[in-house]
Amino acid sequence: MVPGVDQKRRGGGVILIDAQGHIASTDSAEELHAFAARLGLRREWYQGGRHPHYDLTTERARQRALAAGAVLVMPTLLAVWAWWSRREPTAPILVALGRWRMDLGDEAALQGQIAHALKAAGLPFTREAQLSPRDRIDFMVGPVGMEVKIKGGPAEIKRQCARYCETGRIGALILATRRRIGLPAEIAGVPCLELNLSEAWM
Numbered sequence: 468m469v470p471g472v473d474q475k476r477r478g479g480g481v482i483l484i485d486a487q488g489h490i491a492s493t494d495s496a497e498e499l500h501a502f503a504a505r506l507g508l509r510r511e512w513y514q515g516g517r518h519p520h521y522d523l524t525t526e527r528a529r530q531r532a533l534a535a536g537a538v539l540v541m542p543t544l545l546a547v548w549a550w551w552s553r554r555e556p557t558a559p560i561l562v563a564l565g566r567w568r569m570d571l572g573d574e575a576a577l578q579g580q581i582a583h584a585l586k587a588a589g590l591p592f593t594r595e596a597q598l599s600p601r602d603r604i605d606f607m608v609g610p611v612g613m614e615v616k617i618k619g620g621p622a623e624i625k626r627q628c629a630r631y632c633e634t635g636r637i638g639a640l641i642l643a644t645r646r647r648i649g650l651p652a653e654i655a656g657v658p659c660l661e662l663n664l665s666e667a668w669m
Contacts, residue, residue: 484537488523540565563588571645610638632657
């Protein structure tokens with residue numbers, strides 16, 4: 468398990484920090500600026516755009532951020548945070564998964580680890596949720612469907628994800644995998660996120 472800290476909230480969100488020392492807010496730039504000011508960071512160090520964040524360049528600064536309440540997550544999460552999780556209710560799921568190093572050798576074991584991570588985060592979920600007479604998705608966490616795939620070809624996996632989105636039963640889709648599939652950002656109006664767990668700890 469990745470060392471974590473209590474989620475000390477300022478405003479309505481959580482401050483995240485990854486292993487590379489990037490910090491971002493799940494709520495707003497204002498919340499991030501306020502947190503950065505508490506750490507003594509200058510506003511000109513802020514990097515806006517698609518992935519708004521500050522860089523913490525020293526281990527001491529990272530430890531101060533953790534002590535102040537930042538939540539440590541896998542490196543890849545901050546790369547997708549700003550453009551995606553604010554639009555859909557995926558934020559708690561990404562934080563929950565980001566606190567654990569997953570075993571990617573066995574799909575059933577990986578599903579069990581994801582279930583454990585969701586339960587530890589206090590997130591209600593349903594396993595093997597029926598979306599249609601033909602289709603069952605691995606997890607439903609609120610309106611978010613999550614499929615876990617470590618086997619199968621990219622074309623087959625994308626067709627399966629498309630069927631899930633076309634049922635009209637999910638509000639967003641997370642595909643948890645160990646290699647790049649090339650999942651579109653949206654299918655049938657459903658936002659889709661490909662979370663490559665094999666890159667999370669590189």
